[in-house]
Amino acid sequence: MNQLASHSPIRNAFKGVREAIPLLGGYIPVSLSFGLVATQAGFSMWEAAAISALIYAGASQFLFVGMVAAGSPLWLVVAMTLLINVRHVVYGPNLAALLPRSGHWPWLMHGLTDQVFALALTRLPQLAAPERFGWFVGASLLAWGVWIVGTMVGATAGETLTARWPLLGEVMPFALPALFLTMVAPRFTDKRWALALSCTILSALLLTFYGWSNVAIPLAAACGALCFYIVKFQTGRCNP
Numbered sequence: 001m002n003q004l005a006s007h008s009p010i011r012n013a014f015k016g017v018r019e020a021i022p023l024l025g026g027y028i029p030v031s032l033s034f035g036l037v038a039t040q041a042g043f044s045m046w047e048a049a050a051i052s053a054l055i056y057a058g059a060s061q062f063l064f065v066g067m068v069a070a071g072s073p074l075w076l077v078v079a080m081t082l083l084i085n086v087r088h089v090v091y092g093p094n095l096a097a098l099l100p101r102s103g104h105w106p107w108l109m110h111g112l113t114d115q116v117f118a119l120a121l122t123r124l125p126q127l128a129a130p131e132r133f134g135w136f137v138g139a140s141l142l143a144w145g146v147w148i149v150g151t152m153v154g155a156t157a158g159e160t161l162t163a164r165w166p167l168l169g170e171v172m173p174f175a176l177p178a179l180f181l182t183m184v185a186p187r188f189t190d191k192r193w194a195l196a197l198s199c200t201i202l203s204a205l206l207l208t209f210y211g212w213s214n215v216a217i218p219l220a221a222a223c224g225a226l227c228f229y230i231v232k233f234q235t236g237r238c239n240p
Helices: 002-004 009-040 045-054 057-067 072-094 104-112 115-127 129-164 166-189 190-210 215-237
Strands: none
Touching: 002 115, 009 045, 009 057, 009 104, 009 115, 009 129, 045 057, 072 115, 072 215, 104 129, 104 190, 115 129, 190 215
8 A cells, every 4th residue: 555655646746846846946046037038138028938838948048039139030040949959869868768658758858958857867766667757747847837937037027136136147047057067967977978978068168269159059969969879889889
């Protein structure tokens, strides 16, 4: 009876919600920042909320708003947004091995972000297989919901908050990258991840140094993904 209760989808979802709460330390300030930036670029509060709900991609949202406000062609906006998110080529397959088969995954993967991925990659192996689906639903829905609400608050009260606490406006953009870094750092103990992350960091630094800062993030992410799969392929050949 206790074993059945521990595998209850609702119970597992609440466990995911509880364990994802630390992510909000990064989500709240950055979503507030995005809401403020979106309204300054001419978007309404509801439009900003729709972007957060449908695109839900952090850096891609800032890029999307900036390019649309600058009058960039739609095809270029879409292409750059997809290019920045090329890192999901690594995220998806790595989580697929840890998650049970389900017809719900195509829409649930909308909730996969850098931070949710880092948390799931650490936490899912520690859970029993029947618990993993509910856990992921709870963790991803909490992050998604807070991101949308934070965007709406930032769009309506962002200027008031930053005017009252100027330092808040300076630190908000760095909260999410800092949170992601602390969650990814333990992956350096794994050879494949250490090489892929090192390749990504080095590529981004070199591209920025040589004046390619506009495309440094997506190209570095592509280099990291390529490095990961090359090492994975070579490891598989050496260990049949």
